[in-house]
Amino acid sequence: MTALVPETAGPSPRRSSSGSIIPGLAVSFLVHVLLLTGLSLVVFKAPLAQLQMIVDSVLTDERSQEEFHDEVEQSTIAAETVNYVAGDLASSGISSGGGGGTGGPAIAQHRLDEAGSLQEPNVKVNISNINLPGLNIISQDLGSGQVTGDIGRVVEGYGAALGQMTQELVRLMREQKVLVVWLFDESESMKDDQKEIRERFYKIYEELGLVQKSDSRIKVSDEMLLTSVLSFGEKINELTPKPTSNVDEIKKAIDKIRIDESGIENTCAAIQFAVTKYKDAARSQRRKLVIIVVTDESGDDGKNVEETIDVCKRMKAPVYVLGHYSVFGYPYAHVHWVDPKYGLHHWIRINRGPETPEPECLQFDGLHHRWDVFSSGFGPYEQVRIAKQTGGIFFMLPGNEENLTGAGTNEKRKFDLLEMREYVPDLTSRQDYIKDRVAHKFREAQWQVVAALNPHTDDKLNMQEHHYSVDPAIFDQQGKETFERALRAMSMLNDQVRVLDSVKKMRDKETSQRWRANYDLMHGQLLAFRVRLFQLLLSLDQHRKQRPVPKNPMNNGWDIHRVKDLLEPDKEQIKQTKVDFEELKKQNETAKKELEAVVENHPHTPWARRAQWELDSGFAMKFVEVYRNPNYDKIKDIKIPKQ
Numbered sequence: 179m180t181a182l183v184p185e186t187a188g189p190s191p192r193r194s195s196s197g198s199i200i201p202g203l204a205v206s207f208l209v210h211v212l213l214l215t216g217l218s219l220v221v222f223k224a225p226l227a228q229l230q231m232i233v234d235s236v237l238t239d240e241r242s243q244e245e246f247h248d249e250v251e252q253s254t255i256a257a258e259t260v261n262y263v264a265g266d267l268a269s270s271g272i273s274s275g276g277g278g279g280t281g282g283p284a285i286a287q288h289r290l291d292e293a294g295s296l297q298e299p300n301v302k303v304n305i306s307n308i309n310l311p312g313l314n315i316i317s318q319d320l321g322s323g324q325v326t327g328d329i330g331r332v333v334e335g336y337g338a339a340l341g342q343m344t345q346e347l348v349r350l351m352r353e354q355k356v357l358v359v360w361l362f363d364e365s366e367s368m369k370d371d372q373k374e375i376r377e378r379f380y381k382i383y384e385e386l387g388l389v390q391k392s393d394s395r396i397k398v399s400d401e402m403l404l405t406s407v408l409s410f411g412e413k414i415n416e417l418t419p420k421p422t423s424n425v426d427e428i429k430k431a432i433d434k435i436r437i438d439e440s441g442i443e444n445t446c447a448a449i450q451f452a453v454t455k456y457k458d459a460a461r462s463q464r465r466k467l468v469i470i471v472v473t474d475e476s477g478d479d480g481k482n483v484e485e486t487i488d489v490c491k492r493m494k495a496p497v498y499v500l501g502h503y504s505v506f507g508y509p510y511a512h513v514h515w516v517d518p519k520y521g522l523h524h525w526i527r528i529n530r531g532p533e534t535p536e537p538e539c540l541q542f543d544g545l546h547h548r549w550d551v552f553s554s555g556f557g558p559y560e561q562v563r564i565a566k567q568t569g570g571i572f573f574m575l576p577g578n579e580e581n582l583t584g585a586g587t588n589e590k591r592k593f594d595l596l597e598m599r600e601y602v603p604d605l606t607s608r609q610d611y612i613k614d615r616v617a618h619k620f621r622e623a624q625w626q627v628v629a630a631l632n633p634h635t636d637d638k639l640n641m642q643e644h645h646y647s648v649d650p651a652i653f654d655q656q657g658k659e660t661f662e663r664a665l666r667a668m669s670m671l672n673d674q675v676r677v678l679d680s681v682k683k684m685r686d687k688e689t690s691q692r693w694r695a696n697y698d699l700m701h702g703q704l705l706a707f708r709v710r711l712f713q714l715l716l717s718l719d720q721h722r723k724q725r726p727v728p729k730n731p732m733n734n735g736w737d738i739h740r741v742k743d744l745l746e747p748d749k750e751q752i753k754q755t756k757v758d759f760e761e762l763k764k765q766n767e768t769a770k771k772e773l774e775a776v777v778e779n780h781p782h783t784p785w786a787r788r789a790q791w792e793l794d795s796g797f798a799m800k801f802v803e804v805y806r807n808p809n810y811d812k813i814k815d816i817k818i819p820k821q
Contacts, residue, residue, distance in 0.1 A: 336374050339500050339573040343470065344382050346498070346571070347403065350466050351386075357404045357421055357465040359452040363445075363473035364411035364438035366819050367513055367528070367581060375472065376432040383425045404465070406456065407431035410448035411438025421459065439819070443529070445477030446486040449497060449564070457493050467495040469570075474502050476509075476529045476558030483560045484607055487567045496570035499561045503574055503592075504531030506554040506784040507539025507696075513581045517816045520809040524818060525549075525583055531558050534603045535611040537628055538696050539788075544707035545714070545738075546640040547633035550791070552586035554784055555593035556603055563605050585791055597782040600691040620684040621693050624700060627674045638663050639670075641714070645806055646736040650725055653736070657718045664711045664718075671711070675704050695776070695785040702772030702789060706797050709766050712757070713799040714738065716745050721801050728803035737804045742796030766797055 350356050362372055386403060404421035405428050408414055417431035452469055460467040469490070490497055505511050511530035516523055532538070533554040541547060556562065557572045565572040574592075604611050615621045633639040641663045647653050678701050688694050717738065728734075744766055746759045776789035 336371070336500070336575065337378060339575060340375070340378050340382055342571070342573065343498060344385055347382075347386060347468070350468065351402055353466065355402050355404075355463065355465045356468055357406070357456055357460045357463070358468040358470060359406045359408060359456055361445075361448050361452060361469065361471045361473075362407070362409045362432070362435050363443055363471075363475065364409050364415075364436060365443065365474065365528075366437045367474055368472070369437070371472065371474065372432055372435055376429050379425060379429055379432075383423075383428075406452075408448065408452060409435045410444060410451075412440035412442040412444060413438075414444075414448050414451045416455075421456070437819075441819075443473065443475050443477045444479045445471065445473060445475075445561070446479045446482040446564075449486050450482075450489050453489050453493050453495050457495075460493070460495075467493055469495055469497045471497065471499045471501070471561070473499070473561075474528075474530075476504065476531060476560055478529060480560040483563060484609075487564055490564070490568040495568065497564050497568045498570040499557070499565050499572045500575060501557050501561050501572060502530070503553040504533045504556060504558040505550070506552040506586075506788065507532050507534070507537050508541060508548050508550075509537065510548075511551045512549060512583050514583045515581075515819060517818070519816055520807070520812070522807060522809055522816070524816075526819065529558075533557065533559055533562075535559055535606070535608040536625070538624065538692075540628060540631060540700055540703055542631040542633055542639055542707070544703070544710040544797075545643050549583075550585035550788075551582045552784055552788055552791070553590075553593070554603075555598050555601075559603070559605070563607075566605060585795075586787070593784070594782055601695065601780075601783055601785075603692070618688075618693075620681045620688050620697070621690075623677050623681040624693070624696055627677055627700060627704075630674055630677075631670065639667055641667070642738075644735075644737045644804075646738075646801070648728060648734055648736065654722065657722060661715060661718050664714050668708060668711045671704050671708050675701070675708075678704070691780075695780045695783065698772070698776045698779065699785045699789055702769060702776055703792060705765070705772060706769035706792055709744075709762070709769055709797040710740070710799065712762070713745055713797065716747055716751060717799045717801055719751060720745070720748065726801070730803060730805075733803040733805045734808075735804050735806045736801045739800050739802045740795045741798045741800045743800075744798045745800065769797060 347356060347358065362368065383403075401423050404423055405418070406421045407417040407428060409417060415436070417434045418427060422428065449469055449471065453467065456467055459465070509529060509531050510527050512525040512527055514523065515526055530551070531554065533556040543549070557574055562572045564570070604614075606614070615625060629635075631639065642656060642660050646656050678697065682701075685694060685697055688697075721736070728736075744759075744762055747755065747757060747762065752758050770793060773789040773793050777786045777793075780786050
């Protein structure tokens with residue numbers, strides 16, 4: 179997790195790029211006419227052909243949803259036995275191996291016919307209160323033996339998750355005594371979670387005590403189950419002097435969890451520390467060592483995931499994770515925080531993804547790096563992989579997180595498991611994942627586009643969207659900087675559309691529905707982003723010419739808003755760019771049709787949700803007057819938490 183990002187010095191979660199001290203936008207526009215004219219040599223000559231689809235569905239009425247995952251509802255009543263899903267989900271037809279489902283049965287076939295793409299050079303312009311299970315249920319035979327990891331079990335709260343953990347501990351206690359180590363994330367955002375778990379702890383141990391006395395297969399011993407509590411951030415803190423069976427001591431230990439101000443969560447290091455510290459005690463007492471991680475982030479030391487798995491496997495220590503959904507195809511999310519001094523709103527970046535070894539979606543949203551928090555439907559890659567490989571379970575906790583901010587915040591985080599069976603992410607090691615991707619030209623081309631258009635590695639791809647000055651001189655400075663960045667970004671988008679078009683014919687032969695969906699969404703987004711950037715150029719130029727004054731005297735700035743109604747070029751702009759309004763509308767419709775096809779061909783998935791958001795946002799740009807609290811300029815006086 180990182181500290182407050184620079185763009186949070188304002189009332190809206192967007193990056194504010196300040197311009198350089200250079201002459202006004204008018205000069206800039208004229209200077210770049212030749213460059214824009216050069217870009218105009220690339221154009222769509224024809225509207226997008228209809229996206230057609232051929233479906234050879236492998237889903238039949240004979241297959242039930244229970245085949246794919248366990249879903250634990252909020253009114254938790256445990257089943258008499260627990261149906262453990264094999265780590266590779268082979269029995270369910272879901273593959274978590276290479277390519278996001280490539281190891282499974284044949285998937286539905288989709289054909290992408292000729293779509294609007296960059297053509298050969300042409301003279302025209304292209305802009306182109308939850309209760310635990312009762313004793314009579316929980317004491318039933320839950321089975322024993324080695325259980326392969328579960329890549330994701332959906333639960334509707336900590337009550338449900340802890341109920342499932344009770345079942346797991348009972349199963350393990352039938353074989354041998356258990357030593358469980360709880361690892362709590364020290365983020366400030368976890369305080370409410372820790373409180374809820376603390377209040378529910380006694381129920382777990384009360385139920386376990388009752389089972390212990392009634393189950394003939396579990397030895398009656400006050401120390402059949404021992405517990406240790408640790409917390410972690412940048413460092414690891416031991417909160418119980420030694421493993422204990424005293425519930426009050428456990429609850430007091432949780433109360434000791436502090437907030438780590440470093441903003442770093444070394445999850446892998448914490449797991450390795452716990453295994454290393456308690457392995458000798460577990461062996462000497464012949465106990466099963468179990469690790470339970472409670473966190474709302476993906477961690478900062480994911481590069482050590484394979485080493486962590488190896489350490490756990492050698493000790494046969496399963497890792498269970500109580501975590502949250504990852505952000506769809508993106509490493510970060512932003513949480514809302516209000517400072518106590520000025521009452522200003524801030525947005526703090528945290529690590530929350532992606533669901534794959536490396537991002538498979540664009541990190542760019544057409545103006546700057548992404549600010550959305552759309553759910554991937556799966557947990558963060560590192561945590562899910564550790565749970566799967568060690569024989570644990572990743573529990574996906576409730577999706578309605580009030581502190582998250584950005585597009586997708588209010589969307590439901592959970593997807594229908596049957597709908598997602600063909601889109602399971604690849605959970606192989608990063609090394610194997612990259613090797614496999616490189617071997618597939620269609621997939622590697624998409625990665626090249628993701629890498630090339632990454633605002634986190636290329637800051638010039640971040641364009642100002644908020645807080646333009648009402649002072650014309652300052653606006654011209656800001657506008658010139660944005661104008662130059664937008665021209666450069668348009669050229670880069672043209673290049674990356676060519677990359678995707680070069681592998682378009684391979685789409686029909688691609689065996690992974692996930693990679694097909696990635697391609698379809700990415701291609702449609704690039705077309706839409708070119709329209710958006712051209713609209714940004716027009717908006718900047720017209721705003722500079724018209725010099726509007728805010729109607730509300732309280733307003734002290736301008737924001738660029740995304741709207742659906744296209745800004746029509748004026749006569750001078752048409753003359754300079756060779757783009758008339760009909761051409762602009764044609765390209766807007768081309769982008770819309772591709773994104774609409776994503777919604778149709780990949781329904782009820784994160785790809786469809788993202789595509790629909792792009793459509794709902796629109797590709798046009800419009801300046802809107804706003805008020806920005808001057809106290810944001812005093813941000814140095816505020817101690818921003820690093821989460």
